[in-house]
Amino acid sequence: MNAIQVGLLGLGTVGSGVVKIIREHQDKLQHLVGCPVELKKVLVREKDKQRLIDVDPALLTTDPYEVIRDQEVDVVIEVMGGIEQTKEYLLEALHGKKHVVTANKDLMALYGSELLGAATRNGCDLFYEASVAGGIPILRGLVDGLASDRITKMMGIVNGTTNFILTKMSKYGSPYSEVLKEAQDLGYAEADPTADVEGLDAARKMAILARLGFSMNVDLQDVQVKGISAISDEDINYSKRLGYTMKLIGIAHRQQNSIEVSVEPTLLPDHHPLAAVNDEYNAVYVYGEAVGETMFYGPGAGSLPTATAVVSDLVGVMKNMRLGVNGRSAVAPQYEKQMKRPEEIHAQHFLRIHVKDQVGALAKITGLFSERGVSFEKILQLPLKNSELAEIVIVTHHASQRDFTDIQLQLENLEVVSKVKSTYRVEGNGEV
């Protein structure tokens, strides 16, 4: 078989990693697929820039069509980012019968179905392992490794930036703003950190995981999202005191045929496998009816880890080329999407409430919960320093989202309540 020709869109952090791995592991790649892999064309923004890796200048171009319309390019690797314009490039590559490997979660979360459909119609592969949890082969784990099982729940730490921030806040008791600045200085957070800290990046990954794990066309707008920017050091201290670790957790849960997908700051018991996933690491915890608990752990980002996932996808494409079976492994979603209603979503909740220090205050508050049949697992009342107020911290047993929202509204209206300071979901106490 002739050499496989690769067209690369983007030569930034991940793109440089891809070039490095293709070069350094050429022997292994050739052994696996029986032919060499060659870089044919590389799209860059500027030709004469200082780069992380040396590439023959003759391969560089600033015109995307020189890559996606090159007759000799077999596989297009997209690591440039972007959404609308990038989608057009990849659609054109697929119509030109080129296979595509992408690390673009934004694109796959928004247009995954459309792109996968185009790939199948053109007999092409479209692989995107690197789009979720960088170097962790979680998509393959779901699609192949757990193929025979019925997956009912996935919980993921799928954003390294927020996990880095929460780990530091928890370890050193530092406030959010200070740790965010540290993360920016270290290059773990971007100058505009919104997509990370407000949970959008994690939401995109959870949409992709839910689509694969539940075999439904889950869209980004199906994901309920809450970020970490409002978490105070008091919240973290209370959760530690109660035996919990605060993490930004993506949850995808199926019961019968209905699902919920969310991303929100969540308290996990300290002994939960995800509670020990620290710093910029990612992990996805998967619960299957037959297999029970499994977890996939590793680096969620970074040049070489992400590039490993990209080039492993490239190996998949090349193996399929050798066998002549490209574009035939994609499976359409099996089920109609059905989202749970608020009364069908159940979770435990943590609340921190400031109340007036009056006789009967606690009774009024607990009354609201018990009217709705919601009981408590833990409750803590403490006087608040330099204040007329007291602080009450509650962990409820399971309650529906509807009941919990109603209770929150009524709490705010209670005369004895000064303010509901914070509420968080609590997960991992045994019930799946």
Place this chain on the structure above:
Amino acid sequence: MNAIQVGLLGLGTVGSGVVKIIREHQDKLQHLVGCPVELKKVLVREKDKQRLIDVDPALLTTDPYEVIRDQEVDVVIEVMGGIEQTKEYLLEALHGKKHVVTANKDLMALYGSELLGAATRNGCDLFYEASVAGGIPILRGLVDGLASDRITKMMGIVNGTTNFILTKMSKYGSPYSEVLKEAQDLGYAEADPTADVEGLDAARKMAILARLGFSMNVDLQDVQVKGISAISDEDINYSKRLGYTMKLIGIAHRQQNSIEVSVEPTLLPDHHPLAAVNDEYNAVYVYGEAVGETMFYGPGAGSLPTATAVVSDLVGVMKNMRLGVNGRSAVAPQYEKQMKRPEEIHAQHFLRIHVKDQVGALAKITGLFSERGVSFEKILQLPLKNSELAEIVIVTHHASQRDFTDIQLQLENLEVVSKVKSTYRVEGNGEV
């Protein structure tokens, strides 16, 4: 496509799980591969036994040849165990152009190369994901997910029985014999626990992992093995005191082109991801040059978890049947096997020594180490209750196996040394 016909060898714990999953997840299987899956014949030891699951008595047979020679059987699933005789059955099945899925680690560790060769020659698939770490899709993770990377180290907790025993010893300070009995009562350990507690079971799995991860023909006899039966509660207490957790760890390490493979009780720093893997759970930690640290965690045994891996392999076979590419995904080992010599194997070591309580005893001991250029990370000397002796506990920096073996011999010969009570490998302190 017509229904795929499955012949099942064995209807014990795992076999019953396989039947249950094929039945309960029939919709998903049919959606994935486009045709139903049917059980054609089932080999059992006795026809009229009480079983874990109901199976049509007409399908049962006590004659293996009724399964492996059945013209209509497409795939033989082997979950009966055994080695020599079982190998003959599977070779005959492969010669008869039947695909094979097996959960048999003993067989694959001893005759994996021979069976895989027969499969390739006959255009058949031979998959064995369930043979290592039950429900954890680790073999796929190595072969597909990390295909593009160069794996340099694997560390595995791959035996649930010993992990259960060590977890309990560590948690409750109970002695080995007591916990072993508890494990036997709970069904986690067999009446004859030798294969588990002496490390043989783990060694088989490490041989399989090393063969795949390093692409060399690693054999069972290449694995250095030491079990857990000599671990005392003192050893566990000292390791806790020094910030370590005792685990039975399988290590496969590649440096340049030479490898070492071993299974032995090992001290890991408490913060290491494997140190938190408790009870009967398994995990495999993989270090790749590009990806860095990843870990796969899950149930290492049990009826349904293991059956999930078996049926996921069956899905792989069926997808290949649909595409007409069976027997074409196996890759022969890329490298000649080259084992490290004792002077090339480096590790840190823990030693517990009883010495005569004499002036200069410690100096004589430390002298032996420094002559060989081996320095200490930690050292602890304590008087021994009701005795003329003192106890010295040492954690060395990295030393070669050759130097360490020599030092041990010389220690035993020192006049001031009463006895070298125990030695353990120490891993996970950063250096890969």
